[in-house]
Amino acid sequence: MTDTVINDELLGRIQRAFEKLQTPGLALTVVHGKDSGDGIRWNSQIETWGRRNDQGDRFDGQTIFGIGSISKFSAVLCVGLLIDRGTKIADGTKLSWMTRVRSILPWWGIGPYREDGEAFGYDTGQDATLQDLAGMRTGMPIHLAARRPIDPEAALRNQRHLRSFAKMRETFLYNNESIYALAHIVTVFSGTRYPEFVKEHVFDALGHTIIATDGYQRRLVASDSGYTRGLPESSGWWTDTDGKWLYSGGISTTADDLVIFTRELLDPRVLPKAAVESILTPLTCIPSHIALIPGFSTIAMHPGSMVGQSSVFVLSRSLKFGLWAYVNERGIGASILPALWQTILDFVCGLSDQGRLKKLSANPPARPLPDLPAFEARDHETQPKDLVGIYHDPGYGTMTLESFTSAPAEDQRALELGCKGAGLDLDPKRMLFVKHGGFFVHRVVFHHEKGLVYRWITFLCARSSGDYIADVTGTGRAVFVLGDRPGFGMFDGWCDLLGAVKVAPCEDDVAARAETWYDRVA
Template sequence: MGKCLNTVSSVALNLTLSLPLFAQRQMGILIQGKTVTAEISAGEKHLYQITLEKDRFAHLNILQKGVDVKVVTYDANGKIAGDFDSPNYTSGPESAALYSSGKGIYILEIQAQSTDREHASYELTLDRVSPKAVQPEGKIDELMAAFDSNQSPGASVAVVSGGRLLFEKGYGMANLEHGIPLRATTPLHVASVTKSFTNYCIFLLEKQGKLKLDDDIRKYVPEVPDFGYKISLRHLAEHSSGMRDYAALRGMARYEIDTREMFFKMLARQHDLNFIPGENCDYSNTGCVLLAEVIQRVSGKSYSRFVKENIFDPLGMNASTVQDDQSMILPGVADSYDRTVDGPKKMYVLGSLVGGTGIISNARDMAIWANHLLHPKDDADIVAKMSTPGKLNDGTRTTFGPGLMVSDHKGHLEIGHSGATGGFKAHVGIFPDDDLAVIVLANTNDIYSRPVARQIAELYFNAPPKRTRPALVSVVPANAVEDPKPAWDKSTLKLVEYTGKYYSDEAATTYSFELIGGQLVIRPGYLSDMTLTPQSRDTFQGAFGGIVEFVRAHDGKVLGCKFTFPRMKNLFFKKLAGGS
């Protein structure tokens, strides 16, 4: 596509020169419906002008081709109006919006955060300029404009307040192959929002006198290894058990852990925890899988049946189900997609593990669930417990309640949960002091469902906010990076002594460490190679913030290494004999 740029007026140029922006490349004025194609390098910034009348909404699409861009918008006075950065990294669409308060020249800044090729580029289109919405319904349409297309996957939205469904609508497509629109009644995977249902069931069983939240998990599931510390059901519910996330272990193991049998085989291999139970907190899917197992063993019913009989049926959530068999026929369920530079690509949800995920529902049913959490009637005690922040051994409160995350958004208390799996994204945000709930369910990988739900909630907030409980204290994540190591002489580093094959009994897998191009590289079979960057003697940085720390014997010989990644700490790999 060709460029379509007008000469920059002296007014626009003077405006941009007055902005506190540096290393900018002036690109001209954008014209609605015309696409601009431009190459960009990492660290470079491109600046565009958009002339808008008073009270206008402008929407822009950016197609990233080998570059991860962040978009910053400025109002007619040169002040930052907003910033936009989707999870698409260096490939696929990015979108941005501008809202004019008066007639003038508005600024769009394209920042290249990183590139993955020499000639990275993007395509930029000002695809919509329209009168700014006044009512909340129209403003939600503006927020969802990036997904409101018959060529794109999308999302469904529902808003509940005062016991009434105030808004529900679908955007984009549920199935691109067959041209099926996504509606508020379209079922989608709600991913980790399932955890709220799992914990609710645990509290129901406690209310029936069949278990106690402070019971040891091994009382009900003796297959859990004895790590030397009591791990209670409460620890599992509040993500303070210290147990490694099976999803993180799956990534290290190089094979799927998608059935109950595979899960328990992996669990039996574990020797260590991330931390002593109750000493810290770190999100772990392992906990709710075990809680689902407890539900089944204590109730004598399958997880899916228990949830149906005790939640779905009583509340009238008739479109909701649990996928506990990946071969199940699921009528009407949306497909999921990854929006790439080459267009949407299908993604898949595989597996039959339930508890941490597994529920399929639609926006309308989730609105019923959210309204129940706002007005729980006979189960008010359960909702109160679920929305009580967890407490660590030292008394510190965390943001993890047993089944509901507890946080503050602009002075408004929020309880709820988010989820993501196989291209599906979900968030159920509940604001008790505002008698408000917002549901966002999506079948596209490039949406941040929680921020979108919060933006929608802001349209309905009471002002000023009411506070019914004190602010929470932040907790240092279990995998937080420690203080920097002392300075060291890099010339003494001998990478060859780290090479060889390493085996982890806990992950049941072997990695090869090799020297390639003067760098230490992990070659984990069919997965992508990982280049390690030395941070100090025996400590290396890997991808996604991972740390690899080598362990030596008293004589200095390398014995093995420990991997620390998000949700998994100190997974040991032993160096095999013959490695050099």
Template sequence: MKIKIYFFSIIGLLLFSNSFSQQIQLDSLDLQIRQIIKDFEIPGLSIGIVRNDSIIFTKGYGNLEIHKERKVDENTIFGIGSISKSFTALTLGILVDEGKIDWDDKVKEYLPYFELYAPYVTDNFSIRDLLTHRSGLKDVSGGTLWYHSDYSRKEIIKRLKYLEPVSTYREKPAYQNVMYVVASEIVKTVSGISWDNFLKARVFDKLKMNNSTSLSIERESNRNLAQPHIWNEDYKKVAIIQEKGDNLAPGGFIYSSAVEMSSYMRLLLNNGAIGNDTIVSPKIINEIFKPQIIYPIGGTPFYNEFTSYGFGWWLTPKNGHKIIEHSGGIDGMSANLVMIKDMNLGFVILTNASKEPAAFLLTAKILEKLFNDKSYNIYSRVMDYRNQNLKKKKEAPIQISKTPKTKPSLEIQKYAGKYSDKMYGDILINYTESGGLEISFSHSQVFKGKLEHRHFDTFKIDWNDIRVPNGFLTFNFNSKREILGFSIDQENLLDVDFGELNILKNKN
């Protein structure tokens, strides 16, 4: 049963480690949370803290949606982003525990249609490889396949064969989302039910995570749902409609609450058991939390040269402890979950604003107190960087407007036609009734916008959806001045890289 304790009734309650004299006063933490929310304009935030197999604190702050009255509480569901990957690893672990699969089984044994660019890699790619980001692909490869697309998980997997690697298989890590989609389909094949139903029956129901879900239809029916927020073109926070995300749920689209994620942490910290129920054996938990590949990312204070990746978790030695954590981000949402297993302590932070360091900074504040480590005192530095970055973005349109204009090589209507990328599919350039051009991706409604001529054969893309930053499109020609195709140059979206597309004009 959840124990709910409010700040004003626990001024004397302290979190502490036996090996640390430094203590965390929760009333002080409350003030810091409110300061972060104010400084970074966070609409809503929820936090949960567990210690010694108990949920000792959960609380919500702010609003479900900006300028609306409904408040966030400890049961409000947020997108947890890539923390979803750990759930996929756990579902596979349950099947390993039952002897139905092995971590080193070949993917091809379960999914005959699975194919990567190189035949050797296809034949040898294992379940362990899926979970540890060592495919040889570039970071977040294949993002255009799932982002706001109508492609199913199976169709996404079938199109992975067109993604060209940038390094040798198992040579070095590069973060992936699509491989966790592959992992979920193995669960489906072996169990005979969808990954979503398996997750619900074998994890959510067992942990009484009744509001947690990987399905958009269930998420949207929850009245206590936090709405995502982003910056608009005037750099004001606005609420947006969340994409369905079902096709990437195994890698990034589970929704949950601070209370229910706290139950999840209890399970993991207690070696796979909760109450009298064992979900998975300690052996599986140990394998999930074992360094599988050295993967240093970023730098101090959170990561170092010994940082590694397990199965859906970053693992970093720090001050004699092993920090187990993962962040998560989708459009309009960001989250962070941290566990320190030998202290039997964990905390989760959920927010409904993306590209803001609120969860990151709150994590730093808590770790600073736990470890009495001033290297985590990065508040002013992060705030300065964020404000400078915002200033640059606000000034960018002024710089773009000074770009000299020339005439295009062809009459405008001659740029229209059907184009395609062999991985993604068709991309249309239409000549509109108003005499302009419009781009639209056939499987992703979010990628639709107007083209405005800028310079020679380069056009500015004014995307219709505010979450997609404006970019540039340049048509390519052969020696006969026939259009071969075009390239897109713009700021990458969250986990979407347009640079990996090779867009050619259809000959017919």
């Protein structure tokens, strides 16, 4: 693989977009096969721009970076390897994608699916298969704000307390929980920690020179620093602990190694072909992001994001084309990725330039949150101060609500600015504050709307060089209940901050109908 895939003119357009957005660093790998008289000629290209850290070290092909949720493919691939080897389960039958999860993990289950307030019970997942996990068709959404125990098995057991939003195999719902189960199954059968298994049997087998599957390995290599709005930003597990995060989003690699991996997916030569096929069929997580390109082919695309980092993976086997792009910027800089991969795909397909890279703005206006659907709440005289207290849900953990004006001053300033940037004009005297402490949700604010209905707003926060910033990531409504069972129910997408699943608020039977119900415990 020696010839380039994209020409100097296109590289110049990418360079100008990179400079315009003032992104710290950018990595791009492209693989494309062309038919020739001697078969397929595979060409590849690696391009990097900018710096990987505040010290000014150059971002190059050996710089290691996190690929976020694109890590999910590795868990599916590892199960495919076990199946290809003829692994047997306890009853002597061979492992397959149709193997029931409970035949391997008898204690595994998922939370109840409710229809019109009626719970179907914990047997929702009794017939779930490995194929259902890989295809994310168990009925469970992503639950980003749920309680996050670090231990993988504890995280799996916690799934019994997380509500399902569809019946088994009824629809596709993107989530992390399915991948936790698949990766844990790899550990059960191999007797090896999943990070070690995927490194030995996938990355080492392919001859990757640098791969980090846990925090210890990351500290030994030239890791990239993530940024948000130009401020260095990273997550705790990135350097300290790993736990289950590795399963769904913790693998780190380099541009040099991604060329090898992409070529293998397009043309398997080292890994068993059947195992590679397992992550490229319509029954796995990639097709959730499929885009049908009229007249060309089916394009599989999956984004990956972490604190301070964004990436994208695009693959088309019919076009013999694969692309990875990564940028160490979660804020403005990440806007380059969609324009980048679509522009390169146009070039490979021989289409004219659509000007996507030119349209990028270094200072785009803040994107206001969309209005919530209309809901007429009943009047009630209770004030925010009356609802200060401790609330608990078994799957989501504990929330301690306090008045916003009693929160730390830096939180008040950052959250108010974050709300204004999202187009929300809120009154601090009508707000409650929660220090959430989760990986995907750092802070939550409740703003009194009417009666016992409040608007919840979630934030991701970062601190660097004395600056403290808060970005709004989601909003919806909560309905508080007094009386014999005090608490509150969350609506409008609390269980799925990505926006795929939303339940409309109600003021009757709140505990039964809410996406998540928090009992008041103090």
